[in-house]
Amino acid sequence: MQSSSTTQTNSKSAAPLEVHDLTVAYTKRPVLYGIDLKVPKGSIVGVVGPNGAGKSTLIKAIMGLLPVSSGWIKVFGKPFKKAVTRIGYVPQRESVDWDFPVNALDVVLMGRYGRLGPFKRPSKADKEIAMSCLEKVKMTSYATRQISNLSGGQQQRVFLARALAQESDLYLMDEPFVGVDATTEAAIIEILRELQAQGKTLIVVHHDLTTAPEYFDRILLLNMRVVAYGKTADVFTFENLQNAYGGRLSILSEVALSRARKKFDGDTRDNVG
Amino acid sequence: MNRAGKQILFTLALLALPILAHAAKIGDISETSWTEQAIDFFSFQQPIIRTALIGTLLIGFCCGILGSFLVVRKLSLLGDTLSHAVLPGVAMGFLWNASKDPWAIFVGATAAGILGVALVGWIKQTTHLKEDSAMGMVLAGFYGVGICMTTVIQNLAMGNKSGLDKFFFGQAAALSSGDIRLLGIISLITVVVILLFYKEFLVISFDIGFAQALGMPVKILHYALMALLTFAVVVSLQAVGVVLVSALLITPAAAAFLLTDRMHWMLVLAAVFGMLSGAIGAFVSYLSNNLPTGPFIVLGATSIFLLALLFGPRHGLLPKILRRRKQRKRIALENTLKAVFHLNENSQFTKRAFEAGKLATERNASLHETEAEIRNLVKAGMALRLDTANGTKMSGKAQFELTKPGWYRACEIVRNHRLWELYLTNAAQYQTDHVHDDAEDTEHHLGEDIVLRIEARLKNPIHDPHGKLIPNRDAIKP
Helix, strand or coil, X not given: CCCHHHHHHHHCCCCCEEEEEEEEEECCEEEEEEEEEEEXXXXXXXXXXXXXXXXXXXXXXXXXXXXXXXXXXXXXXECHHHCHHHEEEECCHHHCCCCXXXXXXXXXXXXXXXXXXXXXXXXXXXXXXXXXXHHHCCCHHHCCCEHHHCCHHHHHHHHHHHHHHXXXXXXXXXXXXXXXXXXXXXXXXXXXXXXXXXXXXXXXXXXXXXXXXXXXXXXXXXXXXXXXXXXXXXXCCHHHHHHHHHXXXXXXXXXXXXXXXXXXXXXXXXXXX | CHHHHHHHHHHHHHHHCHHHHHHHHCCCCCCCCHHHHXXXXXXXXXXXXXXXXXXXXXXXXXXXXXXXXHHHCCXXXXXXXXXXXXXXXXXXXXXXXXXXXXXXXXXXXXXXXHHHHHHHHHHHHHCCCCHHHHHHHHHHHHHHHHHHHHHHHHHCCCCCCCCCCHHHHCCXXXXXXXXXXXXXXXXXXXXXXXXXXXXXXXXXXXXXXXXXXXXXXXXXXXXXXXHHHHHHHHHHHHHHCCCCHHHHHHHHHHHXXXXXXXXXXXXXXXXXXXXXXXXXXXXXXXXXCCCCCHHHHHHHHHHHHHHHHHHXXXXXXXXXXXXXXXHHHHHHHHHHHHHHHHHHHHCCCCCCEXXXXXXXXXXXXXXXXXXXXXXXXXXXCCEEECCCCCCXXXXXXXXXXXXXXXXXXXXXXXXXXXXXXXXXXXXXXXXXXXHHHHHHHHCCCCCHHHHHHHHHHCCCCCECCCCCECCCCCCXXX
16 A cells, blocks of 8 residues: 555665564463564574474564564564555465465465555556566466465465565565475575565575575574574574574584584675675 | 155155156145146246246355355355354344334344354354354354244244244245345345455455455455355345255355366356256245245255266366276276287297287286277277288287387387386385386376486486386387
8 A cells, every 4th residue: 555655765764674572472371572673674584493482473473463462563664554565475385275266376466466455456567477476486387277286385486476476675484495395495595585685675484494594694593582683603503592492402403503604614705695 | 844845855756757746736736737837937927936036046146156255265164153043133033023024134133143153253262162163052052042932933923923934944935025125235235345355355265364464454354254144144044044045155156166266267156056046946946835945946056066066077076087087098008008018028029910819818818808908909000900800809819010109109108117117226215026016007107208307317227127128219119
């Protein structure tokens, strides 16, 4: 509803996302405590933490999908409702019924609906944008396929294309790499980098510690509270991970750490951009 | 009730055996015969027929469209809950001025329906009972109260109470012009709202979280849909009845779901199926006195569903069976070709023509079966019979040979089989004695691109894991 020109004035200075003392509770049991977070423009933030750490809850709270017990969230300096068109969202793949009678293009077109506003139908231009988004995720030839006939990775790419069609400035992605094949994972990460290069900001919930330092330039280690947040090299330390994962830090995460160390000790410039 | 049941059975028999039924019917129930009634119906002369038909068409239309949203949102039981929950409201509306005033009943039933749905939500939120239990309880509870109330009303010495029993199984002929007006208004509202907010309803049905993220007022949209649904159920009660209105919501939409993969086509098809069911119900119930409309509408809808289930081009059972049969035939053909290849291989590729009896031994089949297989090969242009007596029965000595296309296809199948065996042992670390059965199946389903990829992965191998040559299309030629 908000056109981009009116938001430009204060968006130049305001951070894409600012969270202050956020507490979220499900039926009075707090899931997130006193979260503080400020995400600078053009960064890819990985939200990492053990199961039940509240990673998805944080994303949902930012989207206004959950009631907030205390604290506030600002998107480009405004409450979520006033910045709706500047946020793109990739929900978890399992959150929908893939037998639903729509094809891939229909789903991607839904990304345009936020800009259309009520009563309006998607125009030819909207369809062209949707098709080009499908092309970006290499799914053009599947446009007219019913979505249950797509593989898990292809479904995830359709979701990503839908978010691209939103043409937003801040993207929130909930576990986009879960259950996808290696090709899809590579394709997704390539698109994320591209978005970053365009100055977009991305917040990605991620469960795989081994790839986290490679994919994100900032990491939010979460376990009901902010365990650590900042540049990946600063956050991805043994103590922080131990703190976030408690006693559950496994061999896997140690391997991840050693890989991360190798990366940061070497030439970091290689991996950025 | 019993009488009505007998009449339903009777009419079913009547549909199946028109002549017999015609004879049995004289002087039994009605003065006129069913043929006369049918002609009467299709002449559309009587206002009562027109009213009933318009009513059932509108009902089928509304229920088909709104029911589609229930089906895709997995809320089918909600339709059932709603339709049963309205009964106390119907009774209250009836009590209001002791008559069948459509508006009083509409208001009462809508209130009861909304109360029922709200109660489901409340139970779900305040207890840790799940939605289906909440719906089950509300459905039965409200229905029980409703039955008590209607029984009491019918036992009261009141003036015009004859209409009340129609609410259980429905009677299209009982629709008044006031009912039709109400139905028309509700249908119009439904069409306008769905057309205006189609994309919103599509998103909230598919992905409510995303709809919320787009800034859509999902709660309002949800309640709007529920309100439309309640209206549709309430106005349908007269003609379809409390017990069966949920079937009219679900069945046409379910049939449409089987036939299309696009939501808008599902809405159109469901509306058409709903209207068709309505017309069928109105027609059949007119054939004889006192036949309820609801059961026949539902029978119509169920028949449409069965047709969709059996003959639907993509998900239908019959096309599926046909596709499977075609595939089985292809596999049988390819297995025959493979056997011929083996005969060829056993002769060190020196012979081209073979006896039918030899193939039978190789296939482990009777001569009769093998004869049919060879005939199929000949029909597919993959083999030639070398004996002249083409049409007659083959003897075991009858000779045949593969044509060029037949030979290529045979090589292809054997190549697929052996490549796959090699892939399983080398790339997937299978034991060599585990791979044959899997390859027997997979050989028929490997596409050309996969074969090329396997070849590249295995660096264009020559021998399979058992040491046999993998046929190379260029090297081995007949």
